[in-house]
Amino acid sequence: MRTFAYHRAASVDDAVAAVSADPETLYLAGGTNLVDLMKLGVRRPRVLVDISHLPLNHLTHHADGGAVIGATATNAVVAGDPLIRRNFPVLSESILAGASGQLRNSATMAGNLLQKTRCAYFQDVSKPCNKRAPGSGCPAGTGAHRDLGILGVSSSCIATQPSDMAVALSVLDATVHLRNATTERAVALQDFYVPPGNTPDRDTVVEHGELITEISLPALPAGAVTRYHKVRDRWSYAFAVVSVGAAVVLDDDGRIEQARIAWGGVAPRPWRASIAEAELRHHKPSRQLLERALRAELRHATPLPQNAFKVDLVREVTAALLTDLVRTAEDRKVTR
Structure with a gap:
């Protein structure tokens, strides 16, 4: 150093x-x-x-069920907050699925969003990497790419964004608040990360000098159930091979009123499965419907030989998670 x-x-x-x-x-x-x-x-x-x-470490809950989380609030504090656990379980679960207790005690909300890819080529300064040294090349395509992206990647970069928490914040339609020397602005989490394109060295819309001040969460719709599931190579201290955050709301007839699906471990940003969400909306849930919707989303995947397994894996994990969420939502309607 x-x-x-x-x-x-x-x-x-x-x-x-x-x-x-x-x-x-x-x-x-x-x-x-x-x-x-x-x-x-x-x-x-x-x-x-x-x-x-x-x-900047505040954590404020609003009467309508929304919340505002300061940029330097630690992951441990947020994950353990009783109202976060009750109102936004997908967020608490995603944070607890990442890192270790010691790291969560130090890691901040803003830092979690801004963390860099764990691609081995990015972390090894003896190797070329377009994200670290623009124009030097991306050896991952013909090298080790088992853990890298299958969606939203480019010929310049196939690295993935490693944050579990960002996947949950995508499901929650979070907004990131930024401040520079003269102005403040708010950016939807979905617009926060920049696709690699020809400029993979830029991960987010944050300009140099801008400071994340807080993250705001709108209240979830009435009846929403949420969950986060992570598949990894070992039980702890491992980044996602694939992960899924989801929320489901059923209408009074048992149809899917709203489904939100976000994936981690497959793209340079939390991948919001908007095509699948649209396919599911206003339909009675069934395994056939889930399969059709998820296949429609994954039609755009561009896997390489070592990570082609992620296509089937993320589809199966998502279908299982959505099935569980639908069952939970149905059970809650029965007991009300």
């Missing part, structure tokens, strides 16, 4: 000004991903601006 300077921000304004003024300056909060990348030589900031102590 090369020498760097450290600045403890006196305020949010001070932090934004310090980072905006220098392209080699980065924000530091939990540091659970950034510091690792610095040790590997992937990230080489000249200055780190510490924001961990600033008043």
Whole structure:
């Protein structure tokens, strides 16, 4: 790790000004991903601006069932919050499926969203990688790509976004709030991540100097049931091979009024399965319907030899999860 300077921000304004003024300056909060990348030589900031102590760790619940979560609220605090567990179980489950208890105690909400891919070529500075060094090439296509993407990838990059939490936030239609030196803006989670295209070095819409201040969650529809399921190579401390976050709402006739499906481990961003969602809407749930809807979504997949198994895996895991959610929603209607 090369020498760097450290600045403890006196305020949010001070932090934004310090980072905006220098392209080699980065924000530091939990540091659970950034510091690792610095040790590997992937990230080489000249200055780190510490924001961990600033008043950005709030967690506020609204009377309508919505919530606002501060950027530096830790993953552990959010996952363990009683109202998050009750109102947004998919979020709590996704956080608890990631990392270890020790890491969750340090990792922040904003940092989780911004974490970098775990593609081995990105993390190895001796190898070419378009995400790390634009124009150098992507050896993953003909090299090791078993854990990489099958949807939304490009010839420049097939890396996946590793956040479990981001998948849940996609299901919840979350909004990310950003602030720079002069303005604030809100970005829907679905628009937060940038497709690789010809610029895979850019992961999100966040401009240099912009600071994530909070994440807002609208209330879920009445009767919604949600869940997160992760398939990984070992029980703990492993990133998703594939993961699924979903929410289901049934109408009074037992038809699917609303289905939200997001996938992790398959794309450069949480993949919202909008084609499948549209196929399911207003229909009586059945295994045949689920299969047809999920196959329609996966028709756009572009797997490579080592990760082609993900197409069948994510379809089967999603169908099983949706079946369970429908059954739970039906049971709740009966007991009301």
